[in-house]
Amino acid sequence: MYDLLIEPLQAEFMQRSLITAVLVGIVCATVGCYLMVQRLALLGDAISHSVLPGLVIAYIIGMDIFLGAFIAGVFSTVVIAWIHTQSQIKEDAAMGIVFSAFFALGITLITIVQKENKIDLNHFLFGNILSVTQSEVINTLFITILVLIVIVLLYKELMLYTFDPVGAQAAGLPTNLLNFGLMVLIALTIVASLKSVGVILVLAMLITPGATAYLLVYRLHMMMIVGATIGVISSITGMYLSFHFNLPSGPAIVLVAFGFFLVAFLLSPTQGLLTQFLTKTE
């Protein structure tokens, strides 16, 4: 048992990937709670797919690719908001239109660039946590701390805004600014997670741990704490499974998180399917 846990840690790349996975587990689950309570799960998907063209364009012009990804992510939310406020198109349709277009542009650009350079599309789509560098770990750490500090400082304002946006406006809060701030937090979180789980699977890290916690507790801050804990445990477990059984690490992490969700879904003391069934038959 001891060997099973310690052996992977002897490799330096494994230490770096574990730290990154833990940070991503914390920050995704915490920020993801805001997406869930606003019924905006799809927005997480939209932003994550939209970062792709930013990433490639940044690569082409020699800018930091994560900065490019971040800008494209925030830009996509602006375009989505613009479409649905300026027309009768509903928000979910606007998201669908924008993120598929951004994603298509990203794929096209990558394919063009790939011909001359060694840039692997799969790394961005599914993550490649084993190749994180020291500076990427520090970036992820920095983003995680920044995002958590903002959430702590603006906790009560963000809670009122996500609970009752019209009420928040009536209370004189700058709701447009709060909404934009939230989008920036989500885009930062997604960029920080690109290396470990990739564009496609980051949604699972944003939503699944928070949704699991939602079945177990009923206050926002508790949901964040329990969600982050589940995110961390999923990340660590997924990494070890990936190491010992030679599985792709991103999908392994996501599957463990889904396992936790399934357990809560069936056995949550208040909302579990089996729990309800058992109390009825008693």
Place this chain on the structure above:
Amino acid sequence: MNSARSLAVDHLGVQYRMVKALSNVTCSVNAGRLTGIIGPNGAGKSTLLKAMLGLVLPSSGQVMWGDKPLKQQLDRVAYIPQRSQIDWTYPATVWDVVLMGRIRKTGWLKRYSTVSRRLAVEALERVGIANLRHRPIGQLSGGQQQRVFLAKALTEEAEIFCLDEPLAGIDKKTEAIVFNILHELANTGHTVLVVHHDLGQAITNFDDLILLNRELIAFGSRKDVLTKNNIQRAFGGHVPFFNANAA
């Protein structure tokens, strides 16, 4: 509190894209009176309330409180949205929601003070649900949900209270509690403006009425507004629940 103050609504109109929701409403709402906004479905009652607070953008007109526009003085207003506008599955307890009323008085980057907590407890006692403070809001009845929002509004120490259909789908006991508190507020010089959904017995609680149907039909004391002619003009042929004695 100066009970001579009033909200002056001046040629207020609202347009949603191509559709005129409300046009040219001019009226006043007096402090120290309980004022109801009534009219048929789709008459623009909620729209009027929201436009007064700047929550929807008016296409014309303005609303003054004293010598300044009301929307520059939102710190004097407590607003209670329609219950259906709220996601009651949100992960929060009664206590979490009531404390939200203290956000503006607390300010950015600060925690809720002891004073805020005391006001929240007092407000919960006043609406009779202090025992439910740790309950998740998803487990409340409609009447209890309405009382949570009334308690939240009370913590705001506002001069003007704006309530959007607070009596829709609630029990008689809550209705009595809500009206008791609204009367108390009016009697202590507050301005109380309530969107009200029917013409049943409860309407006798209001001192003044604003009768709407996409434009102003009448406003003034309840007696002056509830005439057969006005009701006919607002509701057309069929008048649901109209109680001739209510006037």
